[in-house]
Amino acid sequence: MTRPLLALAALLGLAVALGLAVGSAEHPTREIVLEIRLPRVVLGALVGAGLATAGALLQALLQNPLADPYILGISGGAALGGVVALALGWTVGLGASTVPVFAFAGALGTTALLYWIAAAGGRAPPHTLLLTGVVFNAFASSVIVFLTTAVDLSRVAGIFLWLIGSIRVVDVWVMGGVAAFVGVGLATGIHGAFSLNLLSLGDETAAHLGVEVATFRRRILIATALMIGASVAVSGLIGFVGLVVPHLLRLVIGADHRVLVPGSALLGAAFLVCADTLARTLLAPTELPVGALTALVGGPVFLYLLRRELSRLRV
Amino acid sequence: MSTPLLEAVAVRHAYGPLTVLDDVDTALRPAGLHVIVGPNGAGKTTLLRVLSGVLRAQDGVVRLRGRPIRSLGRREIARELAIVPQELLVPFPYTVREMVAMGRAPRLGPLGREGPEDRRSVDRALARLGLGEFAERRFPTLSAGEKERVALARALAQEANLLLLDEPTAHMDLGHRVHTFEWLREWIQEEPELRAVLVVTHDLVLAARFAHELVLLDHGRVVAVGMPWDVLTPERIAEVYGVEAQITRDAGGRPALVALRSLIRYGAGTDEADC
Numbered sequence: 001m002t003r004p005l006l007a008l009a010a011l012l013g014l015a016v017a018l019g020l021a022v023g024s025a026e027h028p029t030r031e032i033v034l035e036i037r038l039p040r041v042v043l044g045a046l047v048g049a050g051l052a053t054a055g056a057l058l059q060a061l062l063q064n065p066l067a068d069p070y071i072l073g074i075s076g077g078a079a080l081g082g083v084v085a086l087a088l089g090w091t092v093g094l095g096a097s098t099v100p101v102f103a104f105a106g107a108l109g110t111t112a113l114l115y116w117i118a119a120a121g122g123r124a125p126p127h128t129l130l131l132t133g134v135v136f137n138a139f140a141s142s143v144i145v146f147l148t149t150a151v152d153l154s155r156v157a158g159i160f161l162w163l164i165g166s167i168r169v170v171d172v173w174v175m176g177g178v179a180a181f182v183g184v185g186l187a188t189g190i191h192g193a194f195s196l197n198l199l200s201l202g203d204e205t206a207a208h209l210g211v212e213v214a215t216f217r218r219r220i221l222i223a224t225a226l227m228i229g230a231s232v233a234v235s236g237l238i239g240f241v242g243l244v245v246p247h248l249l250r251l252v253i254g255a256d257h258r259v260l261v262p263g264s265a266l267l268g269a270a271f272l273v274c275a276d277t278l279a280r281t282l283l284a285p286t287e288l289p290v291g292a293l294t295a296l297v298g299g300p301v302f303l304y305l306l307r308r309e310l311s312r313l314r315v
Numbered sequence: 316m317s318t319p320l321l322e323a324v325a326v327r328h329a330y331g332p333l334t335v336l337d338d339v340d341t342a343l344r345p346a347g348l349h350v351i352v353g354p355n356g357a358g359k360t361t362l363l364r365v366l367s368g369v370l371r372a373q374d375g376v377v378r379l380r381g382r383p384i385r386s387l388g389r390r391e392i393a394r395e396l397a398i399v400p401q402e403l404l405v406p407f408p409y410t411v412r413e414m415v416a417m418g419r420a421p422r423l424g425p426l427g428r429e430g431p432e433d434r435r436s437v438d439r440a441l442a443r444l445g446l447g448e449f450a451e452r453r454f455p456t457l458s459a460g461e462k463e464r465v466a467l468a469r470a471l472a473q474e475a476n477l478l479l480l481d482e483p484t485a486h487m488d489l490g491h492r493v494h495t496f497e498w499l500r501e502w503i504q505e506e507p508e509l510r511a512v513l514v515v516t517h518d519l520v521l522a523a524r525f526a527h528e529l530v531l532l533d534h535g536r537v538v539a540v541g542m543p544w545d546v547l548t549p550e551r552i553a554e555v556y557g558v559e560a561q562i563t564r565d566a567g568g569r570p571a572l573v574a575l576r577s578l579i580r581y582g583a584g585t586d587e588a589d590c
Contacts, residue, residue: 063406194427198420200407205400207369209473210393210421255407258427 004253008266015270016041019277024284036169043175044167044276044290045269047235048245050182050227052268055242056261057189057224058111060196061217062118064129065247066305068298069228070239072129073136074110078225078232079163080140081106086159087147097177104181104229110136111221111228130306165238165291167276174234181230188223189261192216196257238291240298241268247305317344318381320511321396321477326365326375335361336372337535343477346507348500350522351515353532354556359515360401362532363481366513367398379477393421397470401481403462408453414465415440418472440471443498459486467495471502476509482516492518496525523547523570531555544570553578 019041025032051069058067058074069075085102117132144163148156170178189196195216198206203213231238245268246260253259272290275297279290319342328336335358343349351359364370366377368384377384379395397418405414418440419433429437441447444464449457454465463486470478478499484492496514503510516522522529523543531539531546533555539546547570552560557579565571 059407063404065406191426194420194423197409197413197427198417200405201417202404204364204369205403207389208367208393208396208398208400209417210390212389250408254413255409256413 004259005262005266008263008270012045012266012270012273015273015277016045019044019273022277022281024281039169039172039175040167040276041273043170043178043234044273046175046178046182047167047231047238048241048268048270048272048275049265050178050185050231050268051238051241052245052264052271053182053186053189053242053261054224054227054231055268056246056257056264057196057220058242059246060200060257061115061220061224062129063200063202065250066130066243066302066309068240068243068302069107069224069231070237071243071302072110072114072133073140074107074114074225074228075232075237075239076137076140077110077113078103078107078229079237080143081109081229082162082233083144083147083159086162087151087155089151089155097174100174100177100181100230100233103233104225107229107232108222108225110140111225115217115221163236164289165236165294166279166287166289167235167272170234178230178234181226185223185227185230186261186265188219189257192220193257193261196220196261200257236291238272239295240302241272241294243305244294244298244301245271247301319344319378320509321366321377321379321513323362323366323372323377324375326362326372326377328361328365328370328372328374335535336365339375339532339535339537341366341513341530341537341540343511343513344528345509345511346503346527347511348496348503348525348527349511349513349530350526350528351513351530351532352517352519352522353538357532358535359532360481361535363398363479363513363515367396367479368392390421393473393475395475396477396479397473397475399463399466399470399478399480399483401485403466405454408455410450411446411452411454411457411465412437412441412450414454415446415468415472418469418474421473436474437472440468443471443502444468460488460491463487464491476506476511478512480512480514483514484516484518484521492521496521500525519547519552519572523572524565544568547572 020033020037023032023037054069055067058069058072059065081102082099085098114129114132118129148159195211198209198211199216207213246264249260249263249267253263275293276290279288279293282288322342324340326336326339339362341362351362353359361370365372368377371385379387379392384392415437416429416433419429419436423429423433441450444467446464446468449461454462457465463483467483484495487495499512503512526543528541529543529546530537531551538555539551547562549560549562552558558577559575561573561575562570
């Protein structure tokens, strides 16, 4: 059980080393490595871990291997929360953590809404959830457009920059906040990993095997929203990490959540650090948004999985 | 009469305007192999869900060893009661061993780490169902009958003394069906004071052959309950199932049922009018 995790940790180590060694400066100074690349690598790792773990938890919760924070509109809900805070210029005494807290609230609201719709018919078929995600994403973007037209132009650029998924260097307090949100979410997921196995077989089966389903589900929903809210708050919309990473792991190390949840965190971190390194070096000195890069990989993978899932349902 | 290990008293439940259970009493007694039969929509699965405590009936009470089931936590219930549901939807490629190990859930610590005792229990369950060579296979690749054996193995690994099984042999071949009922009987005899099994099935032949007590359910009511030869009469089979049946005695004096022809005539009235 620990061997695959050690291998994944080694992989993350390699990704971090690569992220620190590679960049647009040909002869990086100590300052460049420690003050520019290191924070960015750390933040990329945190966001990647958060998104991938959130994907794994959502998939178990919704009994649906196609669930992903971005596809289901939860990232969109978090973005909406963040934009509300940015557009209105509110701080409500939260200072630098205003956007993360609003993004968390948006993520939590969307997850709860999604669950409420999914639960109406027992186990929701994959397309019902995807449809909900599409509709909610459209709704969230229209509200975001509405909000941005209502505020003065000087803020609009900032908002759009924030929405495009990219890893930005933030101050150390915000970084600490993201680490705390992702850490609590991940710890909750690891603690409940075995119950996630049971919950992935359906609410009733989980109850038969001793899980207090309503309480446990609430806890997982909050953990998911924490990780997505924190990730979106600092990096905007980065899609498909939560879909691709757990899926790849299931093929290699199996579906047991006791390995899958910590494994998703490690591989998600390694994946996003690599993707971000690529994003900032591929067309250097121009930077690609890393969200565009993950979608480039994730989009086709998602379509392939959707096709496979649908043909499985037909049998 | 011995005290019931699990009982439902005066249970009444409706889904909207449709009454599914209407004043039903049933009880699992020590060493009992109880079988519930009845046509589609008779309320069998609902009764099982009420007995397992996941569905709270609108009226009536369920007691597990004398204590109201609604006063117990799920973990506590899961140590006493193992349930095999009618269908098992598994969205992820768990191995057979992982599926069976999930039965250990009510006995594991918070991180779900399995100890040697848990592994032994899973091995025993796998062996009893003949699944040893399947242990590392991915569950979704199994046939429907093999999946049913995995579900039974999981219930065994739970090491609860009461089993509630909803059509556990629906997709099995004849050999595995008979084998299932045989090992259920053996399993009960290992701890006759503590153990009992309730099986819902459509297989009247095996029900008659193996049940200690047969419950015939129709339209949410208990039509008949007792020894198989008291419950299964040609008149009742005709009335409840709409089948003309012949009932003989096998060598052991148990009823053996042969279905002769259906008495169901959809839209019979209009046919006559047309002629």
